Structures are given as structure tokens and as C-alpha cells.
Amino acid sequence: MKKSIFAIALTMSALALAAVERLPVLSAQTDRPEAVYRIGEPVTFIFSVQRDGTAVKEGILEVAVSQDSREILLKKSFDLASQTPLQVEITGKKPGFLLLNAAFNGKTGAQGFNSVAAAGIEPEKIQAGSAPPPDLLDYWYGEYEKLKQEVPPEFEVEPAGESPFCKRYRITANHFGGTKIRAGLAIPKKGNGKYPLIVSVPPAGNWGIPFWEYPGAMRLTITVFDRIFDKDKNTYEAFNKDLWYFYKGADRGRENYYYYKSILGVLRMLDYIKTRPEWDGKNLIAVGRSQGGGFALIMAALEPKMTALAADVPALCDHHAEKKERRAGWPQLLSKVPGFDEPSRYYDAANFAAYIKCPAILCVGFIDTMCTPSSVYAAYNNLQGEKKIYHGPLTGHGWGEKKMEFQLLPLKEFIQSNIR
Template structure:
């Protein structure tokens, strides 16, 4: 009887906790929605073709008759060439987005005010995006520059150091914190290694990180799918530092992507790119490696590094990259959006639009690594991404001559659907030999 009462009390407390958590969690729906529906089902138009968007303002899921909207239309991430206001008499109305004379994207930004609060939404439409060509030049000594850098890094002993992490390991997966020497003696690269416990030979997977200086946790999902995975950070910091320490480092360090941009031989990303190659050195040295399959995958900065790694290291057999950053960064100098970190956006041009910095960018732009790819790739991105704008991503992926599988989810921004994640994983499995 006492046990039953104890169980009843425990379950009642748990139910109350779950109810409180649900009450305090963010609402899954928006109070006011602005639906933007292009008149092309795939959001793609031909150059010089007129495009329009149906605008509907919903409150509680119901079109709001007489809703007042303001709107701006123009090239992606650049000043608008058209502004206006419109009353949606029946809760919806059609707006012209115009057209583009060149391959690229135009965007529509719509705002409305209801009960003193402003709501907004954005949609981007593509015009012959398969014809978007890169703007960044290819240095004549690009291949020689990187071959020399890789050769120098290869002379540095890896010196891997392992710390087993029982708290993150599972019944079937062992997780380790790994530190190894990167491109110079004393420069360490940290990451989490996840390995299946069952004896055998396995494909290896390298997963570089997105942008930022922040803590990270191990990912055991790839190991559960039969890979030995190595998920790294890029700054030479232990990923187990607490968040306050990371925050203070990030604040003090600032925008690392600007560090020595005026020196191509010592630019910050040189060590990062070489660190990715060293990660492949490490994975391919593991006794459990099957000796055949090396894949890389990531999103944003991680998507960029996946392409860079596969472009630099011919041991890589396949890659999956989501909305890669650092792509066609010179786009802004040609009247269109450039890639993250937007080094040449109008507000940055007074400091970064110099011959020496443009020269450095050409050695590190993802476009020029995409041109080096020789293995199959899975690439996915959305059109509503303002961080890694689709114009810049298309410029990179259109430059790929190797086999490519492209999955576009136009409605997504700087994120991806779980269905697309699963699709990329199944694709990677099919590439295994």
C-alpha cells in the first residue's frame, strides 16, 4: 500500500513538472503569421521572367481582412529598389517581385503591425540559379600554395592524447576527448571521437563545426549508424571548457575570421583548413579504420570545411555539405550577395576591399576548393538563408564538376529539416564501398 502511494505521489509530481514545463515552453505556433506564396511552386524563375507573391496575414490561423502591410523588394541582401504599402482587403493580396536580368535572387520583405507589435517575413526567389557563376578569382599558384602547406603540416607528429568519457559513452559506443598536434608543433586540435564498441573495421566520418567560439558536446549518432566519427572544434580549445570561459574567450578574441586577413600565409583559416587535413590523418591512422571509406559532413562553416577538406585531401571518398559558408565572398563587389562572414558587404568594404586582402580571400574562398572536388557530394540549402545566402552557395556548388546530389528546401533559412538530415545520412551510407 505504501509503495502504491509512493508511486502515485511520484507520478503526480512528475505530471505537475511536465505541465509546468509545457506552460513555460515557447509556443509552437505564431500568434500572427505572414504567409508568402510564390507563383512558381519551386520558387525558380527564368532570367527576365516576372515573379509575384501572394501575401496573407493570419491571426489565429484566420486571414485578417483589412490588414495593412509595408513591403520592400530588391536584390538579395542589398538595398531595395521598390518600397510600398498595401491594404489586404480580404486578408490577402498579390505583390510583384519583378524580375532579374542576371542569374541570382530577389527578395521580398513584408511587415505588418497588429496590436502595437510588428511582424515580418521574407521570401527569396531564384532566377536561373543554375547559371550563377563565381566571382572570386583562382590564384595561379593555388594548388602549389596548399600542397606546400600540407607538406609542412605533415612533418608534425600527431601525438594523439585520449581521455575516455564514460559519462558520454553508451552500451554500444565509446566516447573519447582527443587532443592531437595540428599544423605546427604545440598547436593542438581537440575533438570528440565516438567509436562502436563491437570489434571490427569501420568507415570514418569527420564532422567539422559551425562558426563561433563555444562549448560543444559529443555526437554519438554517427557511431550508432556504424561510423567512427570525429567531431572537432577549430580554435585549439578544449570543448569541455565551461560556457563562461568560452564566452570570455569569444569576447576577448572577437571576429577570428578577420585575423591576419592581410597575410595569406598566416591568415586564421590557414590553420583551420590544415587542421581538417590533420583530422583525416588521425582518423585514417586508427586500427579500426576499414581502410576504404572517409567521409566528411557539416553545415555553415562546417559545410565550408567539408568542401575544403575534400578538396584538399584526396583520401576523402564522399562529402555532405549544408549551406556552406565562406563561399564567393567577393559577390558584393559584383552587385550581388556574397557569402558569410560577409567580409565585403557594403559596410565592410572600407576596411576589407584592398588588393592584399582580396588576394588572401582568393586562397580561402570555398569556391576554389569546390573546383578541386573529385568525389561524389550531397549538397543542401534553403533560399531564405541570410547567413549563407543562396546566391553564394549556388556559386560554389555550380563550380563543382564531380558527381553531385542537390536537395533544395527553398522555405528553410539557416537551418535544415530533420528529413534532410536523414536523407544525407542515407546518401552517405550508399557511398560506402
């Protein structure tokens, strides 16, 4: 009986796998591999629908092209039984990104398609939806001074084991309201005892206290949370049940928004790490992805000793994008808390970018609907120093073509080239 049940289970699994494999696959691209155009130039999206490597000859393919994930500029349906070429042509009329969405037989996502290709239209001319507040840096320096005056840090540094390459330390410091800020520090075992310093904030989510490493450098990873979540008791899920942390407190004003203490905590940890004797005293690089990319921009603006910045698909950019008829970057803050309009300017990484003069590299995914490409470019165009941006024309937020090449290689090469 057990063998029969096992055989049935295997058969059902095989059938399920076969069904998945038989799902149609849409390939889409622009007529230019780089997918960047000038205003007024025609953009041609070319696509094919295949199943197991063979063109699908039945079904309805629906496509829509939007301007920056907002206004629908073009819609068209294709009967795959016909011989109609699967392509659409459209002309970009303003700086931004044209996003192609597709659906197969009325379905999107796992059963069909959604964002599949995009084209940048003079993205170097994209402007953020709001200007930086004139007192942006002064405001945060003032709030940090208040923290230093009212709450002594009382840093606690505890050994936290080691990896084959690094010794690890858990760092804790006091914060407002009796809370704590925490970070993980990894210091190489080998070398001359003086190392470049890389500082990071993790992407969104519960990462605990990370001890991330980088070859030949000491690395500090700072959490955004004022607490430790117990994974066994699902406390992170409970904490976010009613409202995600990245919206919490925004309805109660600027100093009550959740990232208020996160930013001040980052500044406190930066002050500590610069006192470590292992730091070489000259190389200080902010690195991050998504939420961490947004914080990398914030750190690079607020820390005068920052020597380089590497931000992969940075979040927290262009909160006021809707004023320019664009979708804002993650977490689309004002769509959830519209009353936070003016205070949100003090949490907009694109505004912090206007104060960054160190060398910088940003990575942007053209089909990223979370950290939208226009929001990343809003930040990039505000950078004041030497800068470079790496395009992923068919890359989304952790999906799409050449994901690992897009995320890792350009950033690593940039970091290495900026260590003196």
C-alpha cells in the first residue's frame, strides 16, 4: 500500500512538472540590444511565444505599453493562429521608460506573462518628482546631535564566532526610547591589520544580524530594526501583520516614521566603526541592494569621509514620482500614506543623491516594477561626482536575464577600482 501511494505521488509530481514545463514562454526584446532611445525615435518591441522550443500556434497574446508604469500608450491583441508578426512599434515622447506588459489567454504571472521588456527614452533627462529640501543634511545632523546629547551610545562589542576568512563581532548601541541599534562586523584574519571598510544595510526583510564579508576588507552590516526577531516564533511576521515596517509611523509625522531611527542608528554605527584600529583610515565605501541601495545613497550623503558608493537597484527613490506621472520607487510610500507628502522628502534617497560627490555606480533593471528604473535614474541624475550606471535591459528586481552578472560583477569591479 505504501509503495502504491509513493508511486501515485511520484506520478502526480511528474505530471505537475510536465505541466509546468509545457507552459508557454514569451521572449521579448527591443530592436536595439541596449534598449535606449532618443525622444522621437521609434521603438520596436519584438516577441515570440514558444512551448518546449516550438512556436505556439494557438491562443491570444495581449500586450500593453505604458509610460513609466502609469499611462497606457498602446494596447494590441495577437491571435497566434494567424501569421501576423509579433511586434509593436511606438515612439517615446518624453524622458522615461516604456514598459511592455503581456498576457497569454487572459492570464499573467505564473500562468502567463507580465513585465517582459522595456525601453529607456533619454533617461539621463529624468528629473526627480521633488527637489531636495534645502535643510536636508542640516536636519539629519541636528537630529543626530540630539541623539548623541540625550542617549549615550554605550557600545557593546561581542565576539560572534568566525568564518574561514573573518572574525565576527556583534555590535549593539543605545537608541531613543530605550531601544537598540545593531550591526554585524566581519574583519579579515589575514593581511597587514589595516583594511578598507565597506558599510552596508541589508535589503528589506528579516536578516537578523548579518555578518557579510568582502575579500580583503572589513565589512559592517547595519540593521534597520530596533529589535531582534525570533524566527522560531514568527515575530517578524507578527510585527508586520497590520502594516509593513516601511510604512509604520508615517501617518504620525516625520520623526515617527520607522526609518527615522534607522537613519540615526546608521550614523551612530558609522561613528563607531571609524574608531576601529583595523580601518585603514582612507577607504570607506557604501554598498547596498534595494533597501540597502537606498541606504547606501543616504550614508554617502551624510558621511563626509565616504570615498565611494555602489548601489544596486536602490529603493527609497523618487517618492514624489507621481507628480511627474511616473510610478515611484519602492515602497511607493505616498500611495500608502498620502499625508506624508512633505516629510517624505527627508527620506527620499534621490534627494540625498544631490549631495553625493564621491565616485558612484548604480545598477538599474529596466523591467523592475519595484525599484522602478525611472526612480533609480532620478537618483542617478542627481549625483554630483564621477558616476556610472549599469543597465539591465531585461532585468527585474531579482528576476530576468543575466541576474547574477547584473548584480555582482559591475559592483565588484567598481569597489576594487576605488580601493586606494
